[in-house]
Amino acid sequence: MKTILVTGGAGFIGSNFIKYILKKYNKYQIINLDLLTYAGHMENLQEVKKNENYRFIEGNICDRKMLDKIFENDIEFIINFAAESHVDRSIIDPAIFIETNVVGTQVLLDAAKKNKLEKFIQISTDEVYGALGPSGSFNEKCSLKPNNPYSASKASADMLVRSYYKTFNLPAIITRSSNNYGPYQNFEKLIPLLIRRALKNRELPIYGDGQQVRDWLYVEDHCKAIDKVLHAGQIGEIYNIGANNEKTNIYIAKKILDYLDKPSSLIKYVKDRPGHDKRYALNASKIKQELGWTASYSFEAGLKRTITWYLNNKQWCSIN
C-alpha cells in the first residue's frame, strides 16, 4: 500500500479527486491535509470518511513542524491542490495568496525534499500563461505572463517547483488545467454562482460584455488526467489539461437559463473587473499523445450533469 498526501483535499477539485482515486483503487492510502478555509468542506468527503484508506488532518501547508510530523509516515506521492483559488478575492486581498500559494508550496517542497518521494505533483492553472487574443492556444513551452495576483502566485509556485526539480532533483511534475466545473464547486465561482442565482430567479451578473472566453473542463475529466500523470507522467515535465471547450461567459449564462427554463432578462451586465483576461485556450495535445488522456464530457453534457447535481443536493447547497 502506497500513501498519497493530498493537500487541499476538502476543496472542489481535491475532494473530487480523493473520491475518484479511492473508488478506482484500493492500493492507496490517502492523507488529506486541509486547513478548512472558507473553501474547504468536510461535507465534500462524506462518502469516504469511513473508508479505511482515508485519513483527514486539519492543518496548514505553511506549518513546517506539522509537515515533519506527517512525514513520519511513509509518503510516496504528494499532490498539491491547496491554494487560495479565487481571482476576485486576490484582487481585494493578495497577501493570503502569496502566503498559501507561494510560501505554502515552498514549505511543502522543503518537507518533500527531505523525504524519498516518488512524485510531487503541483496542480497549477492555465492562468499562469496570461491572456490570448482571438486565436491560438497555450502549449507547455509558452512563457508565463500572469495578469492578476492569483495567477501570479500560481506562476511563482510553478517556478519554485521547477527550481526544486532542477536544483535538488525533487521528482516533480506540474499540471496546468483550464477552468474546472462540476459537483461540489464553491458558489463564488462562475458556473455554480449562475446556477444558484437562476434557481432563485435573481439577476445573473456578467462582467463587462460577457465575451471573455474560458476553456472549460469537467472536474471528473481533470481527475482522470491527474490519475494518468500520477501513474505515467514523466518527472520534470509540465502537462496542460484542457478539453477544447472554449465558451464565452455570456454563452454559459444563456445555456444555464435555457436548461433551467428561466428568462434571459435575468442577465445583468456589470462593470468589468480589473486585469480581466479576455481569452484562455489550452493546447493539451501533449497529455493526449504521451499519456493517452482524453476528456469524456462535452461542455453541454458536463453542464447538464452539474446542474442536475446542484438540483439534487439542496442540503449541500444550503450549507455552502
Ligand SMILES: NC(=O)c1ccc[n+]([C@@H]2O[C@H](COP(=O)([O-])OP(=O)(O)OC[C@H]3O[C@@H](n4cnc5c(N)ncnc54)[C@H](O)[C@@H]3O)[C@@H](O)[C@H]2O)c1
Ligand atoms: N477551480 C479551477 O477551475 C482550477 C483550474 C485550474 C487549476 N486549479 C487549481 O486547483 C487547485 C484546487 O482548486 P479548487 O478549485 O479545488 O480550489 P478550492 O478553493 O475549492 O479549494 C482549495 C482547498 O485548499 C484548502 N487550503 C487553502 N489554504 C490552505 C493551506 N494553507 N493549507 C492547507 N489547505 C489549504 C482549502 O481549505 C480548500 O479545501 C488549486 O491549486 C487551483 O489553483 C483550479
